[in-house]
Amino acid sequence: MRLYLTALKPTDSVTYGFLPAARALGCEVTVLTDRPERHPGSVRCDVRDPRALIDAIEHLGRPDAIFSNSDHLQAETALAASYFGLPGKDWRACLAAKNKFLMRRGLAAAGVETVRSLRLAPADPVPERLPRPVVLKPREGVASEDVVLVEDDLPRAVAAARRRRPGETLVVEEYLEGPLRTLETLGDGAATRVLGGFATTLGPLPHFVEERLDWAPAADAHVLAALRALGAGFGACHTEYVLTPDGPRIVEVNYRAIGDHCDFLLADVLGVPxxxxxxxxxxGDPAPEPPSASRHGCAVSVVADRPGVVKDGPPEEDVEDGGVRLWHRPLRAVGDVIELTHTNRDYLGVIRAVGPDRARVDAAVERYRAARPWVVG
Structure with a gap:
């Protein structure tokens, strides 16, 4: 079987997750990327252009599957898969999930939910009479970059975002107050399986940095209805939503697997490949029915709380502590210069832990962090 994987920058999900999985399935894998110097053995291709992608694949050899886990390449990859008549996502669903303005319009048109939202193109004036607070975000942003809660001076916040992101379209939305959750699904085009979900702990407002995710399985009917309305029923999907006083409301639909090592955590908790x-x-295989999880798991991101230089930090390692298995993945190295961005770019490392129950997992994580601190000075 021949599988083409489209990618931009290298990620742990691809390097340590999808590529080994493809080899285990007996696939001959070709990585197509615009950064071949960062992907050993890959083929250069303008992967943001579906025409170039289709042309490259036809030249290299007919595929059995075309796949991407990149936020930025879902629509292009879906179009290529459709061209070759392969199983894949609907490119329109990929576009609607990625574009937060289209997502809001799609959910409202389907009668699933209505969240006040306004699209601001680069030259659009900033409206003066929007109810506060609001959340300002890039229309197609990732990693909480330039996502900020605005309680008073919206024109000032928009001007600051436009300086950082010239030429980009922004979205202003009502602030959804309540606990933040995720729903992880896997679909085959006919059935959508709920794999589980996480409760998300955020850092201090006005920014939205995810600091910790804890296993909190749920099968929220509202979220599944939203995915059906958008047509997001194939492959992996990671949906974030808020449990507001008026019921669940979608924050964003990420039409790929959950990231920041929570994909590995999800596999660990469920005990599945x-x-x-x-x-x-x-x-072309059906999505399997996931087992019930009997363990607790969490992913804790160690976030830099100050700018400076990394003086010390724990290595990559896998340890056992009181029946809890912990993995630490450093994301920075000694000597790295830290400039706070108030996004997940501020992560120093991530600790993944799985154990019999939350109390023991929490205790093991705290012991690990106390014994192996990150030092920025």
Whole structure:
């Protein structure tokens, strides 16, 4: 079987998740990327252009599957898969999920939910009489970059965002207050399986930095209805939503697997070959029914709280503590210069932990952090 994987920058999800899974499934894998110097053995291609992608694949050899886990390449990859008659996502659903303005319009038109939202193109004036507070965000942003809660001076916040992101369209939305949750799903085009979900702990407002995710399985009917309305029923999908006093409301739909090592955590908690499961749907297999999880898991991001230089930090390691298994993945190195961005770019490392229950997992994580601190000075 021949599988083409489209990618931009290298990610742990691809390097340590999807590529080994593809090899385990017996696939001959070709990575197509615009950064071949960063992907050993890859083929250069303008992966943001579906015409170039289709042309490259036809030249290299007919595919059995075309796949991407990149936020930025879902629509292009879906168009290529459709061209070759392969299982894949609807490119329109990919576009609607990525574009937060289209997502809001799609959910409102389907009668799923209405969240006040306004699109601001680069030259658009800033409205003066919007109810506060609001959330300002890039229309197609990732990693909480330039997502900020605005309680008073919206024109000032918009001007600051436009300086950082010239030429980009922004979205202003009503602030959804309540606990933040995720729903992780896997679909095959006919059925959508709920794999589980997480409760998200955010850092201090006005920014929205995810500091911790804890296993909190749920099968929220509202979220599943939203995914159906958008047509997001194939492959992996990571949806974030808020439990507001008026019921669940969607924050964003990420039409790919959950990131920041929570994909590995999801596999650990369920005890399944998650990356293989995802790839198998793109090879035409039905999505399997996930097992019930009897363990607790969490992913804790160690976030820099000050600018400076990394003086010390724990290595990459896998340890056992009181029946809890912990993995630490450093995201920075000694000597790195830290400039706070108030996004997940401020992560120093991530700790993944799985154990019999939350109390023991929490205790093991605290012991690990106390014994192996990150030092920025």
């Amino acid at each position: 998650l990356f293989e499961w995802i790839l198998r749907t793109h090879l």
